[in-house]
Every structure is written in C-alpha cells, then in structure tokens.
Amino acid sequence: MLFRNSFILLCCLFTSSAFATRWFEIEVLIYKQRPAPYLQEDFSLKHDEINAKNKLDLLTPALEEQARQACIEGDTRFKSNSFTDSLVSNSPHSNVCDDSVDFLSSYTQLPVTPSVKFREDTDEIYLIASSDLQFTEQKNQLERKGLTPILHTGWRFPEMSQSRAPSIRLFAGEHLQSEQSTTTNIDNDFISLVSPTQQYIPDTIQSAPKWELDGLMKIYVRHYLFINADFDISKRLETGDYEKARFSQFKRVISNEIHYFDHPRMGMIVQIRRYNH
Template sequence: MLLRNSFLLLCCLFTSSSFATRWFEIEVLIYKQRPAPYLQEDFSLKHDEITAKREKDLLSPAYTAQAREECLNGDSRFQSTTFADAIITSNPHSNVCDESVDYLSSYDELPVTPVVEARDDTDEIYLLAPEQLQFIEQRKQLDRKGLTPILHTGWRFPEMSESKAPSIRLFSGDHFSQALDSQATTDNDFINLVSPVQQYIPEQLQTIPKWELEGLMKIYVRHYLFIHADFDISQRLESGDYEKARFSQFKRVISNEIHYFDHPRMGMIVQIRRYNH
C-alpha cells in the first residue's frame, strides 16, 4: 500500500512539472548605425502604423516612475510651469511632483536603460533591472566602434503561443514631438485662460514621429522560439522634414545564443535565456 501511494505521488509530481509553464528572459540592445553617405536604400515609402491586437507597454511605467523620482530630486526637466500657472498662482504646479504631470512627455531624450527594481518572480511579464542585464562586453564593443546605443533593456516572460503572446511596445531615443507639444501649449495658454479649447496642430506637423525609435517585438514558442520585430527608426532631414525607415524582421532563434539583426539605420543584439528551468 505504501509503495502504491509513493508511486502515485511521484506520478503526480512528474505530471505537474511536465505541464509547468516555462519562463524566459530576453535582453535587447538596439544601436544606431553610422551614417552611410553612399547608402542606396529608399526610405521615402509610406508604411502603415505598427500595431498589434495584443500590445503590452512595459517602458512607459518605468520611465514615468524614473522621471517622477528625478522630479522629486529637483530636476527641472520634469517641472510643468506654464504661462497660465504663472498668472493664476504664485506657487506654480511645477513644484508638486504628483500624478497629474505628464512625465514621459517631458523627456527630450529617453535614458538608454530604464531603471526598475530587480525582481525574481514569475507572476507577470516584467522588465529586468539594469544589474540583471548581461551585455557588458557588447556595449564595450559598440563604444570601440563608435556606435551609439539607443535602447538596452530586457524582460521576463512565460512561454506562449503565437496567438496568445503579447507584442511588447518599445520606444527610445530623441523625443521629436516634444518641441511641437511645448510650442502648442505655449501658444494656447492665454486662450485656455478665457475658454478651454482643443489645441490645433497643423496637419503637416501631425506626421512628426513621437520618438526616434518606435515599434513592437513579439516572442512566441512553436516548437522553437520565434522573434517578430517591427520598428520605425526616424531621423530629421536638413529640410526639416522627418524620414522613417522601417525595420521588419522575423527570425527563429535558439535560447542562450546571441543573435544579431542588421539594418542600414539600426542594429539589434538579442539573447533569450531560460529562466527558472
């Protein structure tokens, strides 16, 4: 009887571990390529906006929390003084770092690596802390080659099928629309004192990309690990216009191997590592 019960217990344990969800962590290092004067690529083609049915934004909460902490430490970049504030009150709202401040829009340029607290659980998809990233040598190699990192981050995620896996929204670099937003706010401050109205932005200015790099990355498992990445990498031309270059790549990858994605305007280094299995 004891032998039979022990056998049943072992079977239950084996079955439970066999169907346990596997977890992985991905590290992503995106950098800008050096300008190529003889580049023949045509980036004038218009593309549809990059969207997905299941999107997840891990960066916005991290950058917002990071900016609020800087605001509390007196960083003037994240103050919200406006012309209206100065007239209405002698104690402008900028001195208060509360939830009403749009911290994300206050960045001129995003930090290359978002700062978050280190975690080691498997409760939800979450960002890796800076100290959990491992591409130290890769960063040094980029520095030696004169290449500029634009985003270095990573996250932990459970094994999911293509239909269930979310597309992680990534963005980084210069905040192209920040100057436009600031000008529109200044121009409408006096009008808003009398009668709040929707701010008008000329149609030709609405095409300005928000961030230098914007896009989605999806990782899913179908016997193997697959990465589907779609990004727009933008730059401002001498004419004052903005040009978007579409980066769209699909690749089957092997865990623990370092994979390189190349494009005339950007490069990406990726490694998916097993976590807790």
C-alpha cells in the first residue's frame, strides 16, 4: 500500500512538472544606423498604422515612474506648470510631482534603458532590471563604431500560442511632437478666434509621430519560437515634415542564440533565453 501511494504521488509530480508553463526572457537592443548619403530606399510609401487587438505596454509605467522619481529629486524637466500649482507651491522653484504632470510627454529624449526594480515572479509579464541585461559588450561595440543605441531592455514572459501572446509596444528616441510644437509657427490671431476647447492645430502637428521609434513586437511558440516585429522609424525633414520608414520582420528563432535584424534606418539585436524562476 505504501509503495502504491508513493508511486501515485511520483506520477502526479511528474505530470505537474511536465505540463508546467515554460518561461522565457528576451533581451532587445535597438540602435540607429548611420546616415547613408547614397541610400536608394524610397520611404515615401504610406503604410497602415501599426496596431493589434492584444497589446501590452510595459515601458510607459516604468518610464513614468522613473520620471516621477527624477521630479521628486528636483529634475526641472518633470514639473507641473499650472497656475494653481504655482499658487500652492512654497517656492517658485519647487516641483509638483503628482498626476497633474504628463511625465511621459515631458521627456525630450527617452532613457535608453528604463529603470525598474528587480523581479522574479510568475504573476505577469514584466520588464527585466538593467542588472540582468547581458548585451553590455554588444552595446559598447555599437558605440565604438559610432552607432547610437536608443533602446536596451527586456522582459520575461510565459510560453504562449500565436493567438494568446500579446504584442509588446516598444518606443524610443526623441519626442518628436514636442520638437514640432516648439518650432512650428502658428497664427496667434487666428487662435484667438477659436474657443480653447476647439483650438486650431495645423495638420503637420496632428500627423506628427510621437516618438522616433514606435511599434509592436510579438513573441509566440508554435513548436519553435517566432518573432514578429513592426516598427516605424521617423525623422524630421528640413521642410518640417516627417518621414516614416517601416521596419517589418518575421523570423523563427532558436533560444539562446543571438539574432540580428537589419534595416537601412535601424538595427536590432535579440536573444531569447529559457528562464527558470
């Protein structure tokens, strides 16, 4: 009887471990290519907006919290400029670091690596702390070659099918809309005739991309690991307009191997690793 119970317990443990969800971690390093004066690519082609039904934005909460902490420490980029805040502030130089501040839009240039706390759980998909990133040498090599990294991050995620896996939103680089709003001349006499809630905004501002890099990356498992990435890489032209280049890559990958994705405007280095909590 004792042997039979032990055998059943052993079978249960084996079955449980056999069907346990596998976890992975992905590390992503995205960099800008050097301008190519003789590049023949035509980036005038218009594309549909990058979208997905099941999206997950891990960067925004991390970057907002990073900006909030910088605001508390006195960083003047992140403060409220409202009239009410100026009345209640004890000092004209004191920052108001609450929800009245649009922390994300206050960045003129996003940090290359978002600052997040160390985590090791299976509650949800989460960003990797910078201390766990491993592409230090690759990043140094890029910088020595005169290339500019604009995003170096990673996240941990459970094995998911194509239908269940979320598309992770990634964005990086300059805040182009803030640059446009400070350099575009607007007719103030015309604005004075419009109510504040219906303020006129030129089409060039309405259609301006928000960030230099913006898009989605989806990783799923179907016998093998697959990466499906779509990004828009935008730059401002001398005319004041914006030019978007579409980066679209679909690739089957092998865990623990380092994979390179190339484009005239950007490059991406990716590694997916098995992760045991």
